[in-house]
Amino acid sequence: xxxxxxxxxVLGGLNLAQKEAVLATDGPVLILAGAGSGKxxxxxxxxxxxxxxxxxxxxxxxxxxxxxKAAQELAxxxxxxxxxxxxxxxxxxxxxxxxxxxxxGTFHSxxxxxxxxxxxxxxxxxxxxIFDSDDSLTLTRGIIRNLGYDPKQISPNAVRSVISGAKxxxxxxxxxxxxxxxxxxxxxLEVYRKYQRRLVELSALDxxxxxxxxxxxxxxxxxxxxxxxxxxxxxxxxxxxxTNHAQYRLTAxxxxxxxxxxxxxxxxYQSIYGWRGANFxxxxxxxxxxxxxxxxxxxxxxxxxxxxILGAAQVVERIKRRSxxxxxxxxxxxxxxxxxxxxxxxxxxxxxxxxIRGLKGYGHNWNDFAVLYRTNAQSRILEEIFxxxxxxxxxxxxxxxxxxxxxxxxxxxxxxxxxxxxxxSFERAINTPPRGIGPKTLEKGGEKVDKFKDDMExxxxxxxSLTPVxxxxxxxxxxxxxxxxxxxxxxxxxxxxxxxxLVNLASEFExxxxxxxxxxxxxxxxxxxxxxxxxxxxxxxxxxxxxxTVVFLAGCEEGLFPHMRALEEEAEMDEERRLCYVAxxxxxxxxxxxxxxxxxxxxxxxxxxPSRFIREIDQNLLDMI
DNA sequence: TGACCATTATCGGGT
DNA sequence: ATAATGGTCA
Ligand SMILES: Nc1ncnc2c1ncn2[C@@H]1O[C@H](COP(=O)(O)OP(=O)(O)OP(=O)(O)O)[C@@H](O)[C@H]1O
Numbered sequence: 001x002x003x004x005x006x007x008x009x010v011l012g013g014l015n016l017a018q019k020e021a022v023l024a025t026d027g028p029v030l031i032l033a034g035a036g037s038g039k040x041x042x043x044x045x046x047x048x049x050x051x052x053x054x055x056x057x058x059x060x061x062x063x064x065x066x067x068x069k070a071a072q073e074l075a076x077x078x079x080x081x082x083x084x085x086x087x088x089x090x091x092x093x094x095x096x097x098x099x100x101x102x103x104x105g106t107f108h109s110x111x112x113x114x115x116x117x118x119x120x121x122x123x124x125x126x127x128x129x130i131f132d133s134d135d136s137l138t139l140t141r142g143i144i145r146n147l148g149y150d151p152k153q154i155s156p157n158a159v160r161s162v163i164s165g166a167k168x169x170x171x172x173x174x175x176x177x178x179x180x181x182x183x184x185x186x187x188x189l190e191v192y193r194k195y196q197r198r199l200v201e202l203s204a205l206d207x208x209x210x211x212x213x214x215x216x217x218x219x220x221x222x223x224x225x226x227x228x229x230x231x232x233x234x235x236x237x238x239x240x241x242x243t244n245h246a247q248y249r250l251t252a253x254x255x256x257x258x259x260x261x262x263x264x265x266x267x268x269y270q271s272i273y274g275w276r277g278a279n280f281x282x283x284x285x286x287x288x289x290x291x292x293x294x295x296x297x298x299x300x301x302x303x304x305x306x307x308x309i310l311g312a313a314q315v316v317e318r319i320k321r322r323s324x325x326x327x328x329x330x331x332x333x334x335x336x337x338x339x340x341x342x343x344x345x346x347x348x349x350x351x352x353x354x355x356i357r358g359l360k361g362y363g364h365n366w367n368d369f370a371v372l373y374r375t376n377a378q379s380r381i382l383e384e385i386f387x388x389x390x391x392x393x394x395x396x397x398x399x400x401x402x403x404x405x406x407x408x409x410x411x412x413x414x415x416x417x418x419x420x421x422x423x424x425s426f427e428r429a430i431n432t433p434p435r436g437i438g439p440k441t442l443e444k445g446g447e448k449v450d451k452f453k454d455d456m457e458x459x460x461x462x463x464x465s466l467t468p469v470x471x472x473x474x475x476x477x478x479x480x481x482x483x484x485x486x487x488x489x490x491x492x493x494x495x496x497x498x499x500x501x502l503v504n505l506a507s508e509f510e511x512x513x514x515x516x517x518x519x520x521x522x523x524x525x526x527x528x529x530x531x532x533x534x535x536x537x538x539x540x541x542x543x544x545x546x547x548x549t550v551v552f553l554a555g556c557e558e559g560l561f562p563h564m565r566a567l568e569e570e571a572e573m574d575e576e577r578r579l580c581y582v583a584x585x586x587x588x589x590x591x592x593x594x595x596x597x598x599x600x601x602x603x604x605x606x607x608x609x610p611s612r613f614i615r616e617i618d619q620n621l622l623d624m625i
Numbered sequence: 626t627g628a629c630c631a632t633t634a635t636c637g638g639g640t
Numbered sequence: 641a642t643a644a645t646g647g648t649c650a
Contacts, residue, residue: 377636
């Protein structure tokens, strides 16, 4: 009830504008605000408030977060409001979030849940396979070859991005055929057709299909749509500026048209995923799409110093197409933004490491620091130097868990067990470890192949009454996978560790489908642990939504940041500016911009020019070291 | 079939 | 400069 102790607690610690946004539970709401103004905080409190007020049960709230990590954080913060035990949550955040907040997650994980529930409508088996980008690429390459094209002339990557782009715009091959121009797109269309047919045969969906299929489901079946409208009393979407067309449609389809209880949160200045179809006009058009909407603007930044806020604003103000937005802070002015020009990338990394070690002496922890860069390739030199200087670090975003070979190998068994139609996984599993069954033997068939199929069928029968970890143990015993990867070398040891990590993860799940889905959909940032006492190394993109006391932006050079490929198009340069704004505003107290005057690119030494972003910041906010 | 070697792409970001 | 892919040969 309003004024009840719980509601009071939920509203405590919010400023006036934030409180208003939290209290405006009903009807369409847009929270449009700059960095560090407490948007995510608002969303969390809003969810808590709705539950505390008894306006909806936790399973009646659909909340889309940008990462799985954010979903878990949301769950963690409302544990006490739900009257549940914090220990339970901490023991297994995954299971806890699934159980108590089944509809809090990323677009992709929410879609999987809907599709699993409604699979029959779409003629899919319940345990359909999720293709990740690697699987998609392999399939695409195979089709290109099958159709008689040379993968060297028709780049599988380029075709992938055409197909993905089409799906993000909700274009089926038929729809896409209307836009085709030129030879390459003609071929891409042909591949798209075949690719889609192949996925159906395999009972598989790729990442983009997860969204597109859900949209189709909801468009095609009004009764399914109505069911979810009843289920979801409240819908909330965080980071709405980074939704693509398919996600935008999906949001509208999932919102009850009568109540229109939809709250979207975001900042058009922080739209950094345009390259994968995100369109920040979605957030700017919210008023047009929902004329009854109320708009809340939060203008006070609680995160950063005045100098950081001012500097970041100056970079982003050069963008022509943007909303007008105020952002101020009561925080101290803080030290100027430090700029350091190193002679080369090693010297740059040494400066960063030395600076961190120096500041560490002034009472900082290692996890107060982050080094952010434009391209993942930059992490290598930083790692090398950090290692030699004894600076503990955690690298985020390099290799996703699922992309490790051992994980993919074992998942292929599990996928095939769950979905016998998935011959893609079958073909991988049957010869991992090598059993002398290559493509030729497979085609001919015969005893060896039948034996494997029979063995798998046996495990499949038993699997029905087993937990995910038990099934995985069976697979490991059957394949003797561990002894296959453990060759006694340190690398072999690492591979065994990967297997064990997968086993541990499996033990956190109750259903095989959920376990596999989790492994396929988690990103590397999801494993980022803010408590681990180490310096964080990650891409600027991956840093979205996070905050650190001290931030270094490495490689502030023309051609690297802003990136070479963004120099020509204004829209792309705008996105680089927004990325700069995002990256700068991750910092609470101190911000460094560093660069190398010489850098090795593609094996050749190149002279560099300092990034225009440094020039665009008022010189008296900067301290050139 | 699978190991080995040459050639080629990669280094733009990621669910 | 390195990783991945593809072709060749045992
Ligand atoms: N009313 C408030 N009083 C004190 N601190 C606040 C308040 N609101 C937000 N904060 C703090 O400000 C910081 C930023 O909040 P939050 O991450 O919710 O902002 P955001 O708008 O989502 O940021 P961004 O868009 O940059 O990711 C957090 O540390 C949060 O605890």
